[in-house]
Amino acid sequence: MKLVDQSVKRPVGVIMIVLAIIALGVISVRNLAIDLLPEIDLPVAVVAVNYPDAAPEEVEKQVSKPIESALSSIEGVETIQTQSQSGSALVLMQFNMGTNLDNALLEVRESVDQVKGMLPESAGDPSVLRFNPNQMPIMWVGLSGDNLTELQSIAEDQVVPQFEREGGVASVSVQGGQDRVIELELDQAKLTEYGLSTQQIMQTLSQVNQSASAGSVAKGDKNLNIRIDGTYTSVEDIRETLLQTSQGATVKVEDIATVNDTFSDAGTTLVNGEQAVVLSIMKQSDGNTVDVSNNIMDSMEDLNQSLPDNVNLQVVVDTSDFIKQSISSVIQNMLFGGLFALLILLLFLKSIRATLVVGLSIPIAIIATFTLIYFTRETLNVLTMGGLALGLGMMVDSSIVILENIVAYRQQGYSMKEAAKQGASELAPAVIASTTTTLVVFLPIVFVEGIASELFTPLALTVAFALIASLIVAITLIPMLSSKLLSNAMSDNGRRYWFDRFLHRFNNSYKGVLKKVLRFRKTTIFTSLVIIIGSLALIPFIGTEFIPQGDQGQLEVSVETPVGTTAEKTTEISQQVNEKLQAYDGVIEVNYVTINSGDAAAGITGGGSSNQASYTIQLVDPSEREQTTEEVMQAIDQDVQSIPGAEITVSAVGAAISTGDPIQIQLNGPESDVLRELADQVVTEISDVDGVYNPTTSVEETTPQLNIQVDKDVAAQYGLTESEVTSQVQTHFTGQTVMQYRENGDDIDVRLTYPDNKKDTISDLKTLMIQNQQGTSVPLETIATFKQEQAPATLTRQNQQQQVNITSDVVGNDLGSVQTAIEEKLDSMTLPEGYTTSIGGQAEDMVEAFSDLGLALVLSIFLVYAVMAVQFENFLFPFIIMFSMPATVVGIFGGLFITNTPLSITAFIGIIMLAGIVVNNAIVLVDYINILRERGMSRYEAILEAGTSRMRPILMTTLTTILAMVPLGLGIGEGAEMQQPMAITVIFGLTVSSIFTLLLIPVIYTYFDDLSEKIKGLFKKAE
Incomplete structure (x- = not known):
């Protein structure tokens, strides 16, 4: 080849190119972004609408259904799911994979704008957002001190602006502080005495608290702008505000209300048992988690120096820690793998110079790979680094x-x-053929759709870059270095004579076995088939799962008391949970909890509930604890279940890969009551399934509801409209913000409220005096009727049909086995006509991913054959080589069974990789047999000679590939769980396949060679 000749003739040029690649690679590495996983661009859009104080049924009827109908006609929509809860509506749109979400969002906004005018006046403007599971806070930073009000002010005025200026930071949210508020606590008796209504008070306050421009006036040769400033500057101004009664008299605000300068009830936020303000940091969509975390840490050092002595900033949870540990573990495994590969080379080559010649291909290929990763805008993550570690052995x-x-x-x-x-x-x-066969297996992964492609396309590109770089090194740098360094390569020497003797005996033994299999060809074929078929019997014992989750050491505990429970009761139960968690001080590093905070349960709508508490727990490093995160989760869950009065759920935090829970059963049908009954039956049925953990339904929670039906005719007789009645009831029981006034640069809400002891009971509601515009009052019970009932806290619909979801985690069993058992349970249930069930969540994602990867595997096998056919310019020899593939199932299923590892999509990627790897040894073997036969050897002698002479390079390439993957296969270090199934599949598959290649392929070769000769003989006779 000309490239080989040029590299030998011009060593200086080759060296200069290598140095340039190294320099470029070093620059690329310094600028590569680091993350846990590749960005997963799921085509999901969200429409969120706030509808304050509206019941779920009202939200569904007036908001969710109109929006749902408008969106259903958009092209590319796979499913539309609506969630209607008290005060808010959420519409989730799942588009077909491959849909351009930017264009789809434009269509969504246009459709929403068409129905915006049909929504209730009190409903907020719909927000159309792009949903991204990766767009979660990457850090939580605690601001601790003695005074929550001071902490809130410091957080908003100093910390948030500083953090938001840092590179890669999208937004910073503050949680747990106290917001100052001015409450005007109205005296109903005084209002009645003076004939004032709440509407009059609100109107007067908003009109007085105004400023305006009034033109300009000349002063000398200058114009002065005229500005009338009537805004409030102090609480005293609010107290002194004059109100005019219907009789023409004037009274002050303080005459009819108690003005309280107080703080809003924002709930409680605790970090390790102490009150604190917590800031959650969101990164930009193109930001890098590790870089953003480092920027925040640097900023914290500067802020801590300028903050008061009694105030301190500390990291509560930093998701980049796990990323750094995972990448560090992968690099460590790569170093060990590379060391093993070099030791194998030294053992076989018996020369430090020869080992150095081959060993140089590893760092150069890695550096070149980093350069290509940088220019393709991929990140260094667990999967791409894992792909580099898996490709390490193949590089040589x-x-x-x-x-x-x-x-x-x-x-x-x-x-x-x-x-x-x-x-x-x-x-x-x-060599080019064998490398190309390994490369082409990744081509279908790039073109398949779904999560599998999103996750593994970067891995495929990384391995492809590494192999291309190593191939170029092999046909340029290796010949050049060999021409300069191999003066006494592989000379016999006493220190390694033992290995030569062992290898000689091994070759002789192999030659003897090879002679036997060539003599008993039918027995060899039959035995191989029996072993392959027998390995397939292991499949039911292996199990399946979506993707292994790394031990990130994070837990979430959700405490939810029945809707309507008082805040005091929720706090009391949360304190009991805290007491239970104290027993785990040795394994819990940070315990961050929000109690009775709207933010604690806040979803994308910004709503929340005061009957909930949310715990985020960071465990100590795995090296400092004996239990895994899953074991700690189960232990905590068992302890807290003894606490009565609340639904307490403990779950482990994993990578945001799927949008659903491990198991998500969807019940669809026309009637909500029937769906609720069916959901209870399903929960009862699946609770007995081994592996089902904490099954819950979306309708478990109901809210006690008191419906007020205003009699419009009676209300009209008293000069009242339904909207006036609604407004006065809302003001009395929930309060109403009427304006804001600015003091010392801060905007402070001013709210109208009533005394707590006047809104505690149903009697207070019934006797509430509703006032008309003339000042006449009438009890609410005179113009309205009351009905108490239990209503669902959340109403869910999918594709314009009522839906109830049953979700469950999976613990102690594989996802595939649990899914199969649940499907059997569901099939045995008799559902009413018009009601259906389906399984979604990670189980559905797993099935789709396996289907996509199965298609990719078939295409990969075809491409491998096509490449070999082109390279050999022959259809027969590639077909012979392909017989090395079926034997891999013995190693694949045997390895997964022995290591008790379920078949996951990472293991499936390993299978696809094997399709390109296992043929390499067969290519070398068959190619050399053909070379020897062209030199005049008989077929039998050529097979024996090729087998023994090619044994050395086959053993070297196989052992370097396998041993380089052993550290990953052992799952050493944080984050290694994700690549472990892939490494196990390749290690066992390649080991078993190599044995079959050395014994079975020569037998297959003889059969097809005989067949070829017969066909040639028939053609000669025909001529």
């Missing part, structure tokens, strides 16, 4: 084969340059 395969042949020519007496040229040129086509 091409170099080993080339070097082995160069040394063979050198030992035949050729000069160093001639040996380098002849040895590299002779096997370069076979």
Whole structure:
């Protein structure tokens, strides 16, 4: 090959190119973004609408259904799900994978704008957002001190602006502080005495608290702008505000209300048992988690120096820690793998110079890979680094084969340059073919759709870059270095004579076995088939799962008391949970909890509930605890279940890969009551399934509701409209913000409220005096009727049909087995007509991913054959080589069974990789058999000679690939769980396949060679 000749003739040019690649690679590494996983661009859009104080049924009827109908006609929509709860509506739109979400969002906004005018006046403007599971806070920072009000002010005025100026930060939210508020506590008796209504008070306050421009006036040769400033500057101004009664008299606000300068009830936020303000940091969509975290940490150091002595900033949870640990573990595994590969090379080559020649291909290929990763805008994450670690052993395969042949020519007496040229040129086509077969298996992954493609396309690109770089090194740098360094390569030496003797005996043993299999060809074929079929029997015992979750050491505890429970009761139960958690002080590093905070349960709508508490728990490093995160989760869950009066759920925090729970059963039908009954039945049925953990339904929670039906005719007789009645009831029981006034640069809400002891009971509601515009009052019970009932806290619809969701975690069993058992339970249930069930969540994602990857595997196998057919310019020999593939199932299923590892999509990627790897040894073997036969050897002698002479490079390439993956296969370090199934699949699959290649492929070769001769004979007779 010309490339080989040029590299030997011009070593200086090759060295300069290598140095340039190294320099470029170093620059690229410094600028590469680091993350846990590749960005998953799920085509999901969200429409959120706030509808304050509206019941779920009202939200569904007046908001959710109109929006749902408008969106249903948009092209590319797969499912539309609406969630209607008290005060808010959420519409989730799942588009088909591959949909351009930017264009889809424009259509969504246009459709929402068309129905915006049909929504209730009190409903807020719909927000159309792009949903991204990766867009969660990456850090929580605690601001601790003695005074919550001071902490809130410091957080908003100093910390938030500083953090938001840092690179990559999208937004910073403050939680747990106290907001100052001015409450005007109205005296109903005084209002009645003076004939004032709440509407009059609100109107007067908003009109007085105004400022305006009034033109300009000349003063000398200048114009002065005229500004009338009537805004409030103090609480005293509000107290002194004059109100005019219907009789023409004037009274002050303080005459009819108690003005309280107080703080809003924002709930309680605790960090390790102490009150604090917590700031959650969101990164930009193109931001890098590790970089943003580092920027925030640097900013915290500066802020801590300028903050008061009694105030301190500390990290509560930093998700980048797990990312750094995971990347560090992968790099460590790569170093060990590389060391193992070099030891194998040294053992076989018996020369430090020869080992150095091949070993140089590893760092150069890695550096070149980093450069290509940088220019394709991929990130360094657990999967791409894992792909690099998996490809580490394969990087030296091409170099080993080339070097082995160069040394063979050198030992035949050729000069160093001639040996380098002849040895590299002779096997370069076979090396290119074997590398190309490994590369093409990744091509279908790039083109399949779904989460599997989103996750593994970066991995595929990384392995492809590494192999391309190693191939170029093998046919350029290796010949050049060999022509300069291999003066006495592989000379016999006493220190390693034991290994030569062992290898000689091994070759002789192999030659004897090879002679036997060639003699008993039918027995060999039959035995191989029995072993392959027998391995398939292991499939039911292996199980399946979506993707292994790394031990991130994070837990979430959700405490939810029945809707309507007082805040005091929720706090009391939360304190009991805190007491239970104290027993885990040795494994809990940070315990961050929000109690009775709207933010605690706040969703994308910004709503929340005061009957909830949310715990975020960070465990100590895995090296400092004996239990896994899952074991700690189960132990805590068992302890807190003894606490009565609340629904307490403990779950582990994993990577945001799927939008659903592990198990999500969807019940669809026309009637909500029937769906609720069916949901209870389903929960009862699946609770007995091994692996089902904490099954819950979306309608478990109901809210006690008192419906007020205003009699419009009676209300009209008293000069009242339904909207006036509604407004006065809302003001009396929930309060109403009427304006804001600015003091010392802060905007402070001013709210109208009534005394707490006047809004505690149903009697207070019934006797509430409703006032008309003339000042006449009438009790509410005179113009309205009351009905108490239990209503669902959330109403869910999917594709314009009522839906109830049953969700469950999976613990102690694999996802596939649990899914199968649940499907059997559901099939045994008799559902009323018009009601259906389906399984979604991660179980559905797993099935879709397996389907996509199965198609990718079939295409990969076809591409491998096509590449070999082109390379050999023959259809027969590639077909012979393909027989090395079926034997891999023995290693794949045997390895997964022995290591008790379920088949996941990462293991499936390992299977696809094997399709390109296992044929490499067969290519080298068959190609050399053909070379020897062309030199005049008989078929039998050529097979024996090729088998024994190619044993050395086959063992070297196989052992370097396998041993380089052993650290990953052992799952050492944080985050290794994700790549472990992939490594196990390749290690066992390649090991078993290599044995079958050395024994079965020669037998297959003889059969097809006989068939080829018969066909040729028939053609000759026909002529």
